[in-house]
Amino acid sequence: MVEEADRDTAVRRVQEAYAQGHLTHQEMNERLHQALTAATPGELAAALPDGEERAGTIAAVSGLILRRGAWRVPRTLKVESALAKVRLDLSRAIIDHPVVDIELRLGTGAALITVPRAATVDLDGLAAGWKDPRYRAGRHGTAGPTIRISGAMGLGRLTIRHARR
Structure with a gap:
């Protein structure tokens, strides 16, 4: 189960990556949808921009x-x-x-x-x-x-x- 604080953090990081030019508008929308619908912490982490993982x-x-x-x-x-x-x-x-x-x-x-x-x-x-x-x-x-x-x-x-x- 994903806690709301974790979901909020993931959404903020996706938005920051978009603002810094690391994601296109379409990529941001896809990742935001993924973060908002994630049911597990692993699914939520997958929504983070690649740079967050590496x-x-x-x-x-x-x-x-x-x-x-x-x-x-x-x-x-x-x-x-x-x-x-x-x-x-x-x-x-x-x-x-x-x-x-x-x-x-x-x-x-x-x-x-x-x-x-x-x-x-x-x-x-x-x-x-x-x-x-x-x-x-x-x-x-x-x-x-x-x-x-x-x-x-x-x-x-x-x-x-x-x-x-």
Whole structure:
């Protein structure tokens, strides 16, 4: 079942892709129809523009980097920011890979990553600058994907939590 917040996010991303010239008017209409009639998260993810599925880098100088809802997580994701806050919610995302590598390159902004309830998190490749990451391993099994977080953080703090449901 698709939640309305996820459907709204997908519609917004299709509209943004059209506004940026990545989709024709006809492609936008087809994808909007697909997003509005999707019955499963997989059908909803299929409505997203191709770049949403393969995008390997998310970057911003300042502000907020936000990904949540039914978004397709690539196998390798790079997140780069000098000052921005980062919020990655993988709890309802479509994760097609048993292992997802997230490389963080953060300056002073804080990061919050919400992982699926049964995910395993590996922080061995992360160099924290000022503050150590906050993370408590989940107690809900290891049937989910492995999320490997690497890279470097400056003055910000990384907080990782497991989804509640």
